[in-house]
Amino acid sequence: MLPYAEVVSIRAGRPRASSRETISEAACELFLEQGYEGTSITDITRRAGVARSSFFNYFASKSDVFWSGFDERIDAFEAAGARVDALATFADGFEPDSLALAFVNADQMLLGDELDRESALRRARIGRAVSTRLRADGMGALAADVVGAAHGAAVLAAVERWARDGAGRTRLPAVLAEALAVLRPLLVAHA
Amino acid sequence: MLPYAEVVSIRAGRPRASSRETISEAACELFLEQGYEGTSITDITRRAGVARSSFFNYFASKSDVFWSGFDERIDAFEAAGARVDALATFADGFEPDSLALAFVNADQMLLGDELDRESALRRARIGRAVSTRLRADGMGALAADVVGAAHGAAVLAAVERWARDGAGRTRLPAVLAEALAVLRPLLVAHA
DNA sequence: CGGCATTGTTGCGCTGAGTACAACAATACC
């Protein structure tokens, strides 16, 4: 559950025999070979050489293979107060990872609506966080919901665009800044 | 699959022995009594007096009990071209239904994140439709995604607000108009 | 009246995600 727990093994019991990376890589390989839906969790753990139960020691769900890193960023953003002008820093230190891989290879992985669905959940999570913050800062509930959701959409649109562009060819912070700039008129009007 | 098929039984084989309403009502009763998660599809069909398989003749999934009516509206909106200025008519003829019931009794139904998740999916669907339309009308992809998502959020925020206000005490078209008005500055700036 | 196509209903078996939990293994610390 704890990120990087295998690195910070100061306090210890039995050391981890397998890593999050091992399972993640096995999963991505299989997704590319057989598609996402066509790959069961049993398939993944077989290739990784661990028991099926172990998968859930590392990931809360199948889709978590893609999203766990992103979700940690949302956690951090929320913990920091979900300030709108902090959203630009959401992109800092973002590395091409399994999520970017998924966006790029969505067709080959037969991801279909899966990415859309999971993206929608994150959009909404960021949107809710921003909305809560905006309401606390005095904005009306309805406007806060709408403006919040728009910011969530900006983040996801930027990440998707950045990933599809090759995750390295363009700089994510720049793309995100562009997406957030679209919303400037909203913040000005509803300040 | 066809809505109101039991009414338009001009062309016929075996007539429907049970109705969508019967199952929907049984489901909502049980959701109120035992919570959403605590109610299995078998529970629902037992109370409705039909076989488990029959549930899926009427609803594509458990959550569909809440959302099937709303989804049909999105279908119609998409079929009509997803024009932004047609969104205001999304609310026309909206009646308090099982979805409104869910919003109002979310606590008692122990809906938890369920409504959030499913709402997010519809937000995204509307957002994608609007975005596609905006791109076709010449808007840049990134801006279209963001502006589209914002409109999706406006619709869902309005419906939720209207439902929670008592679904009848306020007029949905008015609430929706208010939500859409929040986004006016965006359309003006990116026309 | 009697077959026939059509449509709805039911039962059954199955896959696969996700949960719960107890048994067991490997480490650090004392």
Place this chain on the structure above:
DNA sequence: GGTATTGTTGTACTCAGCGCAACAATGCCG
């Protein structure tokens, strides 16, 4: 060497959703 801690595994389970073949009830047409 014992003990607490932490990771790993096996097993059993619930439940959503899919597929499908058998069966039932209707209208139609001869």
